[in-house]
Structures are given as C-alpha cells and as structure tokens.
Amino acid sequence: MADIISIARGVFENKKADILIGYTKATSEGRTRPVIVRSADEVQNLVLNSSCLNNLATYLTRKENKGKKVAIVAKGCDIKSIVQLIAESQIKRENVYIIGVKCNGVKRSFEGEDSKKIAEKCLNCNVRTPHLADETVDMSDEGLTGKDEKAELIEKLDSMSAEERFAFWEEQFEKCIKCYACRQACPLCYCERCIADKSMPRWVESSPTKRGNFAWNIVRAFHLSGRCIGCNECERVCPAGIPLSLLNRKMVMVAKSEFGYESGMSADAPTLIGTYDLKDKEEFIK
Amino acid sequence: MENIYKPYLMEIKEIIDETVDTRTLRLQFRSEEDKKRFSFKAGQFAEYSVFGEGECTFCIASPPTRMDFIECSFKQVGKVTNALRRLNVGDTIGFRGPYGNWFPVEEMKGKNIVFIAGGIGLAPVRSVILNVLDRRKEFKDITIIYGARSVGDLVYKRELREWQGMSDVRTVVTVDPGGETPDWKGEIGFVPTIVEKAAPKSDNAVSIICGPPIMIKFTLPVMMKLGFKEENIITTLENRMKCGLGKCGRCNIGNIYVCKDGPVFSYSQLKVLPQEY
Amino acid sequence: MEEYIISLEDLKKLADNLIKEGTDLFLPSPDNSRFVRLKKADELKLAPEARPSDISAKQAAFPKCDPVLFYKRDKSTVELKDAEPSANQVLFGLKPCDAAAFGIMNKVFNWDYKDNFFNKRLENTLVIGLACTYSDDYCFCTSVGLSPVSETGSDIFLVRLSDAQFAARAVTDKGIQFVKKYSQLFAKGDSSKSKPALESIKGPARKFDSKKVKDWLDKNFETDFFNPVGDTCLGCGQCAFVCPTCHCFDIVDEDYSYSEGRRMKNWDACQFSLFTLHASGHNPRDNQAKRYRQRVNHKFKYYIDRFKEILCTGCGRCSRGCPVTIDIGSIVTKIGNLT
Numbered sequence: 001m002a003d004i005i006s007i008a009r010g011v012f013e014n015k016k017a018d019i020l021i022g023y024t025k026a027t028s029e030g031r032t033r034p035v036i037v038r039s040a041d042e043v044q045n046l047v048l049n050s051s052c053l054n055n056l057a058t059y060l061t062r063k064e065n066k067g068k069k070v071a072i073v074a075k076g077c078d079i080k081s082i083v084q085l086i087a088e089s090q091i092k093r094e095n096v097y098i099i100g101v102k103c104n105g106v107k108r109s110f111e112g113e114d115s116k117k118i119a120e121k122c123l124n125c126n127v128r129t130p131h132l133a134d135e136t137v138d139m140s141d142e143g144l145t146g147k148d149e150k151a152e153l154i155e156k157l158d159s160m161s162a163e164e165r166f167a168f169w170e171e172q173f174e175k176c177i178k179c180y181a182c183r184q185a186c187p188l189c190y191c192e193r194c195i196a197d198k199s200m201p202r203w204v205e206s207s208p209t210k211r212g213n214f215a216w217n218i219v220r221a222f223h224l225s226g227r228c229i230g231c232n233e234c235e236r237v238c239p240a241g242i243p244l245s246l247l248n249r250k251m252v253m254v255a256k257s258e259f260g261y262e263s264g265m266s267a268d269a270p271t272l273i274g275t276y277d278l279k280d281k282e283e284f285i286k
Numbered sequence: 287m288e289n290i291y292k293p294y295l296m297e298i299k300e301i302i303d304e305t306v307d308t309r310t311l312r313l314q315f316r317s318e319e320d321k322k323r324f325s326f327k328a329g330q331f332a333e334y335s336v337f338g339e340g341e342c343t344f345c346i347a348s349p350p351t352r353m354d355f356i357e358c359s360f361k362q363v364g365k366v367t368n369a370l371r372r373l374n375v376g377d378t379i380g381f382r383g384p385y386g387n388w389f390p391v392e393e394m395k396g397k398n399i400v401f402i403a404g405g406i407g408l409a410p411v412r413s414v415i416l417n418v419l420d421r422r423k424e425f426k427d428i429t430i431i432y433g434a435r436s437v438g439d440l441v442y443k444r445e446l447r448e449w450q451g452m453s454d455v456r457t458v459v460t461v462d463p464g465g466e467t468p469d470w471k472g473e474i475g476f477v478p479t480i481v482e483k484a485a486p487k488s489d490n491a492v493s494i495i496c497g498p499p500i501m502i503k504f505t506l507p508v509m510m511k512l513g514f515k516e517e518n519i520i521t522t523l524e525n526r527m528k529c530g531l532g533k534c535g536r537c538n539i540g541n542i543y544v545c546k547d548g549p550v551f552s553y554s555q556l557k558v559l560p561q562e563y
Numbered sequence: 564m565e566e567y568i569i570s571l572e573d574l575k576k577l578a579d580n581l582i583k584e585g586t587d588l589f590l591p592s593p594d595n596s597r598f599v600r601l602k603k604a605d606e607l608k609l610a611p612e613a614r615p616s617d618i619s620a621k622q623a624a625f626p627k628c629d630p631v632l633f634y635k636r637d638k639s640t641v642e643l644k645d646a647e648p649s650a651n652q653v654l655f656g657l658k659p660c661d662a663a664a665f666g667i668m669n670k671v672f673n674w675d676y677k678d679n680f681f682n683k684r685l686e687n688t689l690v691i692g693l694a695c696t697y698s699d700d701y702c703f704c705t706s707v708g709l710s711p712v713s714e715t716g717s718d719i720f721l722v723r724l725s726d727a728q729f730a731a732r733a734v735t736d737k738g739i740q741f742v743k744k745y746s747q748l749f750a751k752g753d754s755s756k757s758k759p760a761l762e763s764i765k766g767p768a769r770k771f772d773s774k775k776v777k778d779w780l781d782k783n784f785e786t787d788f789f790n791p792v793g794d795t796c797l798g799c800g801q802c803a804f805v806c807p808t809c810h811c812f813d814i815v816d817e818d819y820s821y822s823e824g825r826r827m828k829n830w831d832a833c834q835f836s837l838f839t840l841h842a843s844g845h846n847p848r849d850n851q852a853k854r855y856r857q858r859v860n861h862k863f864k865y866y867i868d869r870f871k872e873i874l875c876t877g878c879g880r881c882s883r884g885c886p887v888t889i890d891i892g893s894i895v896t897k898i899g900n901l902t
Contacts, residue, residue: 026888028700033888036794054887058797064850110888175597177618177627177830179804184797185886197837199365207815207829208627237886239617239801241596287683289645290676291631291814291826297639337634337641338824340816363842378641499845525847526839528814531676534831535811536838538861539847540784541868546675560784562839562847562857 004048004073004137007099012040016134017071017097021059023052031110034059048073050106050142053119055231057081057187060091071097075106076127080229080264081187083132087267088227088274090190100133104141109236117146120245121232124148131265150245157246169214175240176213178206182234182244183220188227195219217242225251226272229264290531293335293380294320298373299355304441307362308406309371310347312355316378326350328391328413329522329550332383333530334358339369343527345410345549346384349417356381359409359441385530386549389414389494389520398427400486402505404477404497405434408441410522411496415449422454429486430457433477436465458484478504488513495521506553516554523549523563539563567731567742567749568756571609574729577748579604581653589623590655591616598622601655609656611696611723615878619807620661623654624684625668627804629828631680636822646825648683656693660704660878662716664807665690670870671810680828689741692717694761701879702767703892709876712761722757730757769892771899773863773873779902780864789859792894793852795887800832802858802881808874833857863895
C-alpha cells in the first residue's frame with residue numbers, strides 16, 4: 001500500500017486538488033504539526049503516525065481555503081467532522097479530496113505519560129476504517145493502550161447532585177482564560193462571527209470571570225450538542241486543562257439515547273438540530 | 287493611588303444631530319476642579335465612556351479657544367456609540383483625556399492654511415479650523431474644502447454656512463456625484479477632483495487632511511501635483527484604540543504607538559511607517 | 564551577595580508563617596498547568612526539573628481580568644470608586660524565565676503614564692526564583708539574554724543542593740529584608756555550596772543570535788516569510804495568554820446588577836482577527852500571516868526599538884502549548900540565519 005508521500009504526490013500529479021492539508025514533523029521528535037502543501041515538490045516532508053493528533057478539518061472552512069479544491073489527510077474521527085460539515089452545507093463533497101487514514105488510535109498527548117497511552121476517543125472508535133474517503137492510507141499500529149477515565153468521571157458527574165455538579169464545573173471553568181483555542185481548533189466552530197465576539201447585544205460576557213467563563217463554555221457546549229463528533233481537539237488544546245470532553249461526550253450520549261442520532265456518520269441524513277420530527281421527545285420542556 | 291484608567295465625569299449639556307447617524311455632544315465637567323485643571327490642544331483625542339457599555343475613542347471636536355464646552359461628534363456604528371446615542375441631556379458620561387499629540391498650530395502662524403476633510407473627518411479638522419478662526423490675524427489665507435457622500439451626510443452645516451459667509455475664508459463644499467439635492471448650490475464631485483479644481487496655492491502653505499482612507503489616498507497625489515511638500519501635509523490616524531495611554535498594544539504601527547506618537551502625523555512621517563493602518 | 568542555606572522543612576515552615584500572616588503564596592499547581600494558591604504549607608514542592616508551568620506567573624502583576632474601577636449609576640448621575648489591587652503575595656519557585664518577565668513588562672506599564680495596578684501588585688510581590696534544570700526543544704532563554712540560573716527579577720534566588728536542601732541568595736533589598744525578618748530559618752552559607760550545582764546546569768540546546776533576528780526584521784517588513792505560519796495558525800490567543808511578557812489588553816465594562824458594575828482590563832491577543840478591526844470594517848491586519856508577523860516583530864524588534872528589551876524570556880510556553888505547534892524558537896532561528 002502506498003505511503004502518504006506518494007499519495008500526496010499523486011494528488012498533485014493527477015490534479016485532484018489545489019492544496020493538501022497534512023502533517024509534518026514539528027521541532028520536537030515526538031510531535032507533528034499541520035502543514036499546507038501546494039505542489040508535488042513540497043510533499044517530501046509529510047508524515048503520518050500516531051502523533052498526528054490534530055483534526056485538520058478545522059482548516060476546511062477557513063476563508064482563504066473556500067472555493068478551492070482541498071485534499072485532506074483525515075483519520076476516521078476527522079472524517080466524521082468532514083461529513084458533518086457537508087451535512088451542514090459548509091463544504092461541498094466534490095471540493096474535498098479525502099485521504100482516509102486506516103487508524104488504530106493516536107496518542108493521548110505528544111509528551112509525558114499521556115504520550116504512552118491511547119487517546120480516550122480511540123477506545124470506542126467505530127471508524128477505524130474510514131467511512132468516507134477518496135483513497136485510503138495505512139497508519140502503523142503502535143499498540144497503544146489505555147483506559148477510558150473520562151467515562152467513569154461522566155458517570156460520577158451524573159450521580160452528583162446539581163449543587164455538587166455546579167461546584168465541579170465552577171472549579172473547572174475558573175481556570176478558563178478565554179483564549180478561544182477550543183473554538184479555533186474545533187472543526188465545527190465555523191461561525192463567521194462567534195456569539196462570544198458579538199457585542200450588540202453582548203450575549204456572552206467577554207471577561208474571563210466566573211460568569212463570563214460559565215456563559216462561554218456552556219453556550220459552546222450547547223451549540224455543539226447533536227453536532228460534536230468527539231474529536232476532542234478542544235480539550236487537547238486547552239491550555240488551562242479544562243476537561244471539555246465531559247460536556248461534549250455527555251451531549252453525544254444524550255443525542256444517541258434520546259434521539260437515536262450520531263453525528264458525522266452520514267452526510268445525507270438530516271441533522272439532529274436542523275430537523276423537526278413530530279416524534280421528538282419533548283417531556284424535557286417544562 | 288493614581289488611577290490612569292479613571293475618567294472625569296461630564297454632563298451632556300446639549301445634543302446636536304448632524305446627520306441621521308452622526309451626533310455632536312456638548313459636554314461640561316461635573317466638577318469645577320476638573321474643569322479648571324483641564325486643557326488640551328487641537329487634534330488631541332479622548333476616551334468617552336458610557337458606564338456599563340464601555341469606552342470609545344474620538345477626537346475633541348471643539349477648539350481649545352472655547353473652553354465652556356468640550357464637544358465630540360460620533361457616528362453610530364458600534365456598541366458604545368449606540369449607547370451614547372441613547373443618552374439624554376443631563377446624563378453623565380466618562381471622559382479620559384486629552385491624549386496624543388496635536389496639530390502644529392503654533393508652527394502654522396503666518397502661513398496659508400488649506401483644510402481638506404471628508405465625511406466625519408471634519409470633526410478633528412473643525413477643532414483646528416475654529417482654533418485658527420478664533421486667532422484669525424495670526425494666519426494668512428485660509429481655504430476649507432469639505433466633501434461628503436450626500437447633502438444629508440454633511441456635518442456641522444451651521445458652521446459651513448458661517449464659514450462660507452466669511453470674507454476672509456474660502457470655503458468649498460462638495461458632495462459625491464449623485465449625492466446632490468435639486469436645490470444644492472455647492473460643488474458636485476469627489477474631494478480629490480474638487481481639490482484639483484480649487485487649486486489652493488502651495489507657497490508658504492500647510493495642509494491638514496482628514497477623511498476616509500480612500501479619500502486621503504487619492505488626494506495626496508493631487509497635493510503633490512499642486513506643489514505641497516510632504517512634511518506640510520498633515521493628517522490624523524484613527525487606528526483602533528483602547529487605553530489611549532501607550533499600554534494596551536492595539537494601535538501600534540510598527541514601533542509607533544498611534545495613541546502616544548500620534549494620532550497626528552505628517553505625510554513624510556507616514557511614508558516610512560509599515561502599511562498597517 | 565549574601566548566601567544562605569535553607570532546608571525544605573524550613574521552607575515549609577516559612578510558607579506556614581506566611582500563610583498565617585495572611586500572605587498569599589503562589590506556586591505551580593501539582594499538574595504544572597498554572598500558578599495556584601498554596602493552601603497547606605506541607606504541600607510546598609519545589610521542582611527545578613519540571614517544565615515551565617503551562618500558563619505563566621504574569622497574573623501576579625497582570626491578572627487575566629483586572630478591575631480598575633467600580634461604577635454605580637443612578638438616573639443621570641454616576642458614582643465612581645477606584646479598585647484597589649490585592650494584598651501581599653509571594654511567588655514560590657519561579658523559573659528565571661518567569662521572574663525576568665516582570666521587569667520587561669514594567670517598561671511598557673511605566674514608560675509614560677504609570678499603570679499603578681501593575682505597579683502596586685508588583686510592589687506587593689516577593690519573587691522567590693529557582694535555578695532551573697529543565698530544558699527541551701522549545702526553551703531558548705540563553706538566546707534572549709537570560710539563562711537557567713539568572714537571578715533577574717528574583718528577590719530571593721534558590722538553588723537546589725539536594726532534595727532536602729537549597730542555597731538561598733538575597734538578590735534585592737526586598738529579599739535581604741525578607742531574609743532578615745525570617746532569619747531563624749536561614750543559615751549562613753557561601754557560594755561554594757551553590758557553585759557546583761549552578762555549574763552543572765547546561766541550559767537549552769537552541770541558540771540563535773537575537774541581534775541578527777532584529778537586523779533582518781528591521782529590513783523585511785514586507786515579506787512572504789510568515790505565509791506558511793499564517794496557513795496553519797488558528798488565530799487563538801493561547802500563545803499570548805500563556806506568555807509571561809505579552810501584555811496587550813482590552814478594557815471592558817461589566818454590570819453585575821441593574822445599576823452597578825466594574826470596568827476591567829482583560830487579556831487580549833494580537834492573533835485574534837478582531838484585535839485591530841476598525842469600526843468602519845477596515846482591518847489593517849487582515850490575515851493570519853500579518854498577525855503572526857506582528858507577534859514576532861513586537862517581541863524581537865518593536866519592543867527593543869522602544870524599550871531596549873526583547874519581549875520574550877525564551878520559556879517556550881507559546882510553542883509547547885500551541886494547538887498546531889507553531890514554534891517561535893525555530894522561526895526566529897530561521898530568521899537569524901537569513902541575514
């Protein structure tokens with residue numbers, strides 16, 4: 001099977017795309033970083049391994065990439081976000097050339113103890129073989145293992161009283177510095193003007209105060225409910241270490257259990273938030 | 287502890303609607319002491335605030351020769367300017383300033399002066415015009431060329447009429463083609479065209495230009511053609527600002543703090559700055 | 564310089580005394596993500612081998628959200644009240660790349676108007692620095708005029724001699740007074756104790772010539788150099804917010820009741836697309852490459868032009884924490900090699 005460099009070369013030689021978004025080595029041995037490649041001459045530094053943590057789909061909706069034919073290296077989870085972007089009419093299927101990665105899981109983090117563990121999102125992955133791709137590439141299996149610690153924490157949070165849960169999140173959100181790395185890294189945070197940046201009226205307080213931090217993090221979680229595909233980039237990039245996946249995963253669980261919906265699986269299926277169904281449950285409306 | 291972020295409190299004494307979306311406020315210090323202590327020069331700016339909404343930056347539109355009121359003119363565009371518009375006579379606003387440098391009025395003594403302004407760009411220029419007119423004898427020929435998109439967009443109409451009635455001031459008012467009304471008696475044409483037509487003399491002359499970037503861009507070559515020297519063409523920049531104190535890092539162009547080293551720059555100074563304004 | 568010896572036990576006693584006196588003690592959190600208040604003295608840990616905390620200590624003088632005044636509205640009148648910066652604090656175990664940052668920021672906060680919120684906080688802060696034995700691919704303190712053992716910005720500087728013992732140098736008058744006040748905990752020592760420990764510290768591998776970087780930046784404002792960075796930079800504020808020297812801020816009003824509220828200085832970042840957006844819709848820095856160019860120029864050219872200091876301590880936080888690993892160290896190294 002072809003490696004990422006020859007596949008990328010083929011993309012340009014066969015004029016399948018104008019640009020290619022992939023991974024390259026970062027300064028430190030254990031890291032990769034995103035790179036945009038524009039010709040076959042630039043493909044030699046592309047890499048693909050279990051340190052390819054970024055979800056590159058976040059670049060698809062950028063102003064400067066719109067209207068271009070874009071090739072993208074995407075793991076199963078990343079493809080889910082591409083599917084969701086198509087379903088939400090943000091990009092067109094014919095404008096994206098998906099190099100799907102057959103992935104056995106990526107590291108939890110670039111460095112430290114977590115770099116020896118598998119990312120939690122990979123433990124229950126149902127898209128190790130890409131579900132939407134123009135061609136596929138293998139990624140070596142490094143036999144990463146690990147435990148889903150967040151699953152236990154979600155259960156624990158569920159069993160808490162509202163006050164206890166509030167106290168938990170109060171402590172977490174207090175750390176937020178409003179750098180918006182979560183939003184910028186998220187492939188589904190594509191709003192041209194985010195509600196956090198709107199000032200007339202100011203819906204979300206811009207200050208990193210308790211109230212402002214609650215408002216931002218909860219509004220974002222709600223806006224991703226029924227949409228988040230669980231790539232967990234927001235949590236990975238958060239410099240303050242807020243466990244955002246606890247919110248997002250809970251939302252994913254609710255979408256599934258209450259509405260039988262899983263985002264990012266089919267570009268043709270109606271979206272959860274965008275569709276009204278007479279059979280939708282409404283007992284939660286009080 | 288001295289608090290550089292603390293504004294003076296001012297009372298709105300009068301509201302004058304200049305156009306549909308542009309308004310002038312006449313302000314007075316709430317405290318007599320503040321009033322006594324306060325002084326400024328034409329071209330300086332201030333941070334005006336509506337408490338609960340925030341601050342915004344405008345020049346002081348009145349001249350230092352008229353200290354009964356401080357005037358500011360603003361267009362309703364953002365959060366704070368919208369809030370400013372909701373205020374009434376008698377209400378309180380915050381005022382921090384004066385900040386920045388000023389137009390070289392003292393160096394302009396004994397010279398011919400050409401004022402060129404577009405739209406609400408007349409506000410900072412007005413401060414100098416009134417300042418110069420209040421000290422008329424110290425200056426030679428005065429030419430004012432002012433243009434707006436339409437008749438309805440002309441600001442300070444009462445003063446434009448006053449200036450047009452003065453025998454020792456040449457005032458040319460123009461509106462963009464299509465912006466005239468049936469009874470419009472002034473010029474029709476974009477500011478650069480009208481400047482070329484009016485052809486103010488460049489000998490012993492200083493020009494103050496203020497308006498939208500596009501107007502300035504096309505007026506500068508005309509001024510060069512008319513023989514104005516780069517160092518005698520003076521304008522004011524309006525980069526986005528927050529603190530006005532050379533701290534917050536928002537208005538920088540290269541190593542320049544527009545709020546401290548500006549906002550007034552000559553064309554020769556501007557030419558060497560990075561194109562980030 | 565006066566040098567003393569203090570055991571970890573005595574440092575804990577010192578911390579206990581300070582906490583009891585009502586002084587706030589700050590040190591890196593157990594997960595090393597940020598600086599947190601020490602609640603119990605026996606939890607005090609000094610780790611020269613740890614990487615710099617993910618978020619710097621700059622909040623001690625420049626908090627993420629700093630109230631400057633309180634207002635109260637009543638019909639048409641307004642009452643203002645000054646905000647007062649908080650009480651005494653001690654920063655424990657600051658790395659040289661954190662300690663030096665306060666002096667650098669001090670320049671901009673005082674070059675003309677004096678920002679007394681910053682000043683007062685700094686005045687009320689005692690910095691206990693710690694010689695650093697960590698370095699990775701993202702560290703470059705020795706290229707910006709510092710080193711893992713520089714005492715700049717520390718009032719007291721600690722050097723670990725063993726797990727249980729530290730050499731302590733009183734660097735500033737404030738430090739000397741402090742040691743005097745708690746003299747029963749500090750034993751007299753001399754530099755022969757700390758010298759071998761300091762000499763064994765190698766420092767980061769990355770080296771570049773900051774003068775050459777500036778030379779190139781002086782001549783190359785219009786450039787394609789930053790385009791590849793602009794390609795992948797996400798435009799978040801992580802780099803600025805974790806940085807010990809980034810000091811840009813916004814001024815924001817927030818009501819907390821119908822008639823009352825406060826005005827605050829909030830951290831802001833030049834990488835946000837809205838940072839320089841004019842009310843008219845015009846944006847002088849209208850793409851990410853231009854915004855990143857500003858970041859590099861502000862740090863390695865403009866600040867030097869203006870204040871004779873590099874606006875960077877080489878801590879590497881911005882690069883280590885960057886969601887897309889944009890590495891400022893490797894970028895300026897490249898720039899240095901262009902001249």
